Amino acid sequence: MKNLATILIRVEDTIRTALARLDRAGWTILLLVDEDGVLLRTVTDGDLRRLLLANRDLESTLDQLEEQHPRTVSRGASTDLVLRLMNRCQVDQVPEVDEDGRPVDLHLRREIDQPVLLSPPHLADEERKFVEQAFATNWIAPVGPNIDAFETEIAATVGMRSAAALSSGTAAIHLGLKLLGVGPGDRVFCSSLTFVATVNPIRYLDAEPVFIDSEPGTWNMSPAALARALEAADRSGNLPRAVVPVGLYGQSPDMEPILELCDRYGIPVLEDAAESLGATYRGRAAGTFGRLGIYSFNGNKIITTSGGGMLVGDDESLIERARFLATQARTPAGHYEHDEVGFNYRMSNILAGIGRGQLQVLGDRVERRRRIFERYRSGLEDVEAIRWMPEPAGHRSTRWLTAATIDPNATDRDLRGIVDSLADAGIEARRIWKPMHRQPVFAGAGYWPHHPRESVSDRLFETGLCLPSGSGMTEQQQDRVVRRVRERLAAPIRTWRSATLSLG
Numbered sequence: 001m002k003n004l005a006t007i008l009i010r011v012e013d014t015i016r017t018a019l020a021r022l023d024r025a026g027w028t029i030l031l032l033v034d035e036d037g038v039l040l041r042t043v044t045d046g047d048l049r050r051l052l053l054a055n056r057d058l059e060s061t062l063d064q065l066e067e068q069h070p071r072t073v074s075r076g077a078s079t080d081l082v083l084r085l086m087n088r089c090q091v092d093q094v095p096e097v098d099e100d101g102r103p104v105d106l107h108l109r110r111e112i113d114q115p116v117l118l119s120p121p122h123l124a125d126e127e128r129k130f131v132e133q134a135f136a137t138n139w140i141a142p143v144g145p146n147i148d149a150f151e152t153e154i155a156a157t158v159g160m161r162s163a164a165a166l167s168s169g170t171a172a173i174h175l176g177l178k179l180l181g182v183g184p185g186d187r188v189f190c191s192s193l194t195f196v197a198t199v200n201p202i203r204y205l206d207a208e209p210v211f212i213d214s215e216p217g218t219w220n221m222s223p224a225a226l227a228r229a230l231e232a233a234d235r236s237g238n239l240p241r242a243v244v245p246v247g248l249y250g251q252s253p254d255m256e257p258i259l260e261l262c263d264r265y266g267i268p269v270l271e272d273a274a275e276s277l278g279a280t281y282r283g284r285a286a287g288t289f290g291r292l293g294i295y296s297f298n299g300n301k302i303i304t305t306s307g308g309g310m311l312v313g314d315d316e317s318l319i320e321r322a323r324f325l326a327t328q329a330r331t332p333a334g335h336y337e338h339d340e341v342g343f344n345y346r347m348s349n350i351l352a353g354i355g356r357g358q359l360q361v362l363g364d365r366v367e368r369r370r371r372i373f374e375r376y377r378s379g380l381e382d383v384e385a386i387r388w389m390p391e392p393a394g395h396r397s398t399r400w401l402t403a404a405t406i407d408p409n410a411t412d413r414d415l416r417g418i419v420d421s422l423a424d425a426g427i428e429a430r431r432i433w434k435p436m437h438r439q440p441v442f443a444g445a446g447y448w449p450h451h452p453r454e455s456v457s458d459r460l461f462e463t464g465l466c467l468p469s470g471s472g473m474t475e476q477q478q479d480r481v482v483r484r485v486r487e488r489l490a491a492p493i494r495t496w497r498s499a500t501l502s503l504g
């Protein structure tokens with residue numbers, strides 16, 4: 001809600017005062033109120049200009065304005081209603097008034113109909129400097145000082161010895177799995193609740209994914225499901241070549257029990273921290289717990305290079321080999337010599353420049369996203385149907401995306417309707433990832449639920465959504481989201497429905 005004090009004006013004020021106030025407030029409207037604060041009419045700079053053209057001078061008072069019935073909405077009006085009124089009356093601002101007619105808020109068209117995106121890029125000041133240096137020195141190639149520096153800076157930020165800058169997070173997973181020895185016919189255990197990019201590289205290597213459910217505490221890989229999957233694999237002599245836990249929506253998995261299990265069976269871990277750069281688990285950076293970890297700098301991530309990824313690890317020879325494979329496996333001869341098949345997976349020096357600038361503001365971006373989460377949480381505190389993604393003790397999430405579930409017992413609004421209704425208001429929300437064990441492309445792959453009769457990722461998919469969380473969002477945009485979610489969810493419950501759960 002806006003502070004309206006700066007745009008309230010009284011009939012005894014002069015045109016000069018009104019113009020000065022408009023100038024200071026930065027809005028194009030004033031609210032003329034009586035001695036009880038009741039709204040009499042709105043005043044635009046056009047109204048003031050018309051008075052001057054009608055031979056009033058700057059010292060004339062506002063009682064010279066014609067009477068006008070103000071177009072207002074009452075407290076709590078829906079965004080749709082406000083927008084309809086704006087369109088019908090061809091105005092761009094509509095005051096909201098309380099029961100006595102006193103203004104309590106002002107709706108601005110630009111805040112209502114400009115799209116609010118889920119997680120757009122948020123540039124800082126320094127990217128341009130690094131990119132311009134690359135141009136000035138003609139380092140436009142997938143080699144150059146920004147790449148070396150970006151790798152060193154990321155490694156230092158997360159506390160790993162070494163890092164390889166690559167063309168995408170997907171490329172980093174592909175190379176990482178290859179470096180862990182994954183090949184045709186091997187099995188790889190990975191989180192089911194994730195973006196498909198975690199799994200596709202398993203298939204690139206002609207290996208077979210086996211999906212592990214989430215646990216309710218972190219929404220990430222369930223140690224209980226992993227334990228049962230590993231026991232069974234051990235019994236049948238078919239242990240996986242690697243385990244890939246994913247840190248969803250800015251939060252690390254519960255890595256300690258996962259690592260304990262993997263160590264017990266001697267299975268290496270590749271941590272997919274594409275979404276959780278900047279998060280910590282027990283004080284250490286997410287992405288640094290496995291033998292290898294990956295980050296993504298896709299345009300929607302907490303920091304971006306427009307597209308890019310990073311493979312990190314403590315074993316410098318592994319990372320050096322990743323760089324080699326990423327540059328077409330070209331051996332250091334005086335000519336083009338290749339002993340094995342490589343990839344064109346290196347990041348460009350230009351994009352690494354963007355990454356260096358972005359990395360400088362990572363801490364700020366984490367704080368901003370956490371604040372956005374808090375604003376949503378407090379703004380929707382009283383909406384019973386919402387349950388926020390938990391952040392267990394020992395975890396510090398970045399809240400890359402504010403994620404929540406909608407309790408189907410507490411509302412009769414279905415998830416799709418909510419997402420569609422937000423879209424109608426120009427707000428981009430998304431459902432939680434559809435688990436990989438339910439994707440047609442992986443039909444027939446193994447799946448281990450959290451408990452034999454409880455699939456957490458299925459429930460999260462059926463009930464979960466992500467709200468816009470870009471670190472550049474204004475408070476007004478967040479309030480617009482809050483208002484719209486509230487409109488959809490605070491409506492009276494008409495039916496009682498029980499939660500449905502399906503094991504995929």
Ligand SMILES: Cc1ncc(COP(=O)(O)O)c(C=O)c1O
Binds near residue numbers: 168194195295
């Ligand atoms: C969990 C997860 N893994 C992997 C990726 C792949 O990263 P990229 O888009 O950089 O290839 C993404 C995001 O895009 C992701 O969200």
